[in-house]
Amino acid sequence: MIRPRAMSRVQMTVLKRDVNTVIEYLGRNKAMHFDGADNAAESEDYTRKKEHLERLHGCAEFLGIDLSDEPDEDSALPDEQEYDLAERYCSAIDYLKERETVLLQEKQRVEEAFGEARAFSSLNASFADLDQLSYLTLRVGRLDPNARLELKERLGDRALIIPLGGDDSDRVLAASSRKGRFALDSELKKASFEAITIPENYQGVPAEMLDGLEQRLGKIEREMEIVAGQRVQLRDESQAALRRLGSVLLMDLAAEELKSRLVSTSSIYLLSGWIPSDMIPRLAADLANITGGRTAIRTYNPEEIPAIKDGGEKVPVSLKHGGFVKGFEGVVFSYGAPLYGTIDPTPLVAVFFALLFGVMFGDLGQGFVLLLAGLLTGKRGPAFLAKFRHFSIPLIAVGISSMVMGLFTGEIFTSEDLLVGPTRAITGAITGVPRDRIITILPMAEKGGSIQKLFYFFGFTIGIGIIISSLGLIINIINRFIMKKYQEAIFGKTGLAGVALFWYAVILALRIIAGGSFQQFDLAGILIPVILIFFGPVIWRCIAREKPILEHGLMTFIMEGFVEMIETVSTYISNTVSFLRVGAFGLSHAVLAYIVFRFTEELIHAGGPVGSVSAILILVFGNLVIIVLEGMIVAIQVVRLQYYEFFSKFFSDTGVAFTPFRFKKS
Secondary structure (H helix, E strand, O other), rough: OOOOOEEEEEEEEEEEEEHHHHHHHHHHOOEEEEOOOOOOOOOOHHHHEEEEEEHHHHHHHHHHOOOOOOOOOOOOOHHHHHHHHHHHHHHHHHHHHHHHHHHHHHHHHHHHHHHHHOOOOOOOOOHHHHHHOOOOEEEEEEEEEHHHHHHHHHHHHHHHEEOOOOOOOEEEEEEHHHHHHHHHHHHHHHOOOEOOOOOOOOOOOOHHHHHHHHHHHHHHHHHHHHHHHHHHHHHHHHHHHHHHHHHHHHHHHHHHHHHHOOOOOOOOOEEEEEEEHHHHHHHHHHHHHOOOOEEEEEEEEOHHHHHHHHOOOOEEOOOOHHHHHHOOOOHHHHHHHHOHHHHHOHHHHHHHHHHHHHHHOOOOOHHHHHHHHHHHHHOOOOHHHEEEEEEEEHHHHEEEEEHHHHHHHHOOEEOOOOOHHHHHHHHHHHHOOOOOOOOOOHHHHHOOOOHHHHHHHHHHHHHHHHHHHHHHHHHHHHHHHHHOHHHHHHHHOOOOHHHHHHHHHHHHHHHHHOOOOOOOHHHHHHHHHHHHHHOHHHHHHHHOOOOOOOOOOHHHHHHHHHHHHHHHHHHHHHHHOHHHHHHHHHHHHHHHHHHHHHHHHHHHHOHHHHHHHHHHHHHHHHHHHHHHHHHHHHHHHHHHHHHHHHHHHHHHHOOEOOOOOEEEEE
């Protein structure tokens, strides 16, 4: 298609009970570009569902399960039963998480108490003195086992209650930090704690206390092992279900976020946005089927909408291409979306991108590596390369282009000898004169090579630049006529007058290069477009009968005219000369390949295992550097040429990209 798809504004009136079904259909089919938010406030349902999803993610993270950031292709909007299932899973996981946290905290306190007590167990000091010197407050006594649990709950993490002699024993050791001693004593008193008097001459820490602490620590560790096992078991049992629930809840959150922006009443929703016109018949039939005919649809052409006619709103642009051209849509949209109704430049971008890259990066072997990278990042490639999928088509295209140029220049992984035989056979059969290579960029790469061939190569790249610039100018003229901007289309520097000046200058230059000379009629051929550009605003105001003729006065008109002429001439010259960089990068690629090849050749001739190994390393490393570093530089230059020498001719105003509501963004 040479123009974007026709679009229609669509308004749907949907019953509240059907809105989720309609939204799910639109999201799956990526059909509708919704208008701006009418109500951007988050609804209570959105907040509630967001909290559910965040809780599910937290629980999955605790189990070591990664949930996707996007819904699966086969996901569907959930019902309340799935939310109930998610709640049951989260409750079970939260219980396990809380149990693990409690055990970790208790283990830390017991370890601190046990370490402190064991450190002082062999001191030659009375227990009473030890109690005063230690950072711990220790209390030994009797406590009803039935009151022990309640006491632990009241004390929380401020103190430890350790049974001495088993869980059924009424003897306990209570320990807290020095600052918590008053709280400990107060709670012990409430629990009817009876202190046991340690003999005055008792040295160190009683062994019974150490045993109690050690037994408690061992019990905690066993309980933690049980919890860890339950965690692993729960992860194995719930992994698939949690991932599915995460996917459907994420999908539901996206739908709820959209609903919060729609105009609605207690019983209906109004969905308003843009849909490609060719999708509407099937969409209307499908929605009538899935909602039982309860959805009312009304369509409008862009010309019927006042905001569009007044220029206050732009129609979203949707491009429809085959696989090859579609791969280069990103290059166009990274600069800007074309205006609705104007020429779609993507097919030309795809062709020129591949062509320019191949001219600057000609090597059969290195091109094959790029082609292989494109195949590996494609839909049938490994899953771990899926995030590079949008590079697949461009890599395949530039890989093939580089391989073709490599056949012409006779290079394969920088080698100049491997393709000599086939090239001589082909050129001999076609022309009757066998040649080592079809195209010679580097004069020193061929016996008797002439610098003249290099100039021919640079002339070829200038020719590509003239073609690209001319097509950009033609697109601009057509677009200006489509948008009814006739003054710019006829008298602008990138309009008909500018094109006439540019083409005549090119024809004149070619004639002079071919041996011709400047003639008197050439003066008219140059001056007529110059006069039209200079006096264009005045001529148009006369045609349109606009007054005053000199809108901003005579001096302003003259100054603007001279500036416009200087800018026109300098722009055309710089844009054309800019394509010399294509030849320069093609030459630099040939020089790098020549250096790597000669180094490798010299090392092989040196003989011996060291020379052979070194040659292989140089060959591999040299090709790797060229593919990665020079490949990136060449790609950047191609994008730059597209932006500044092609897009700048007609992208004076950009449109709005068609961004339909969808659940899965990639």
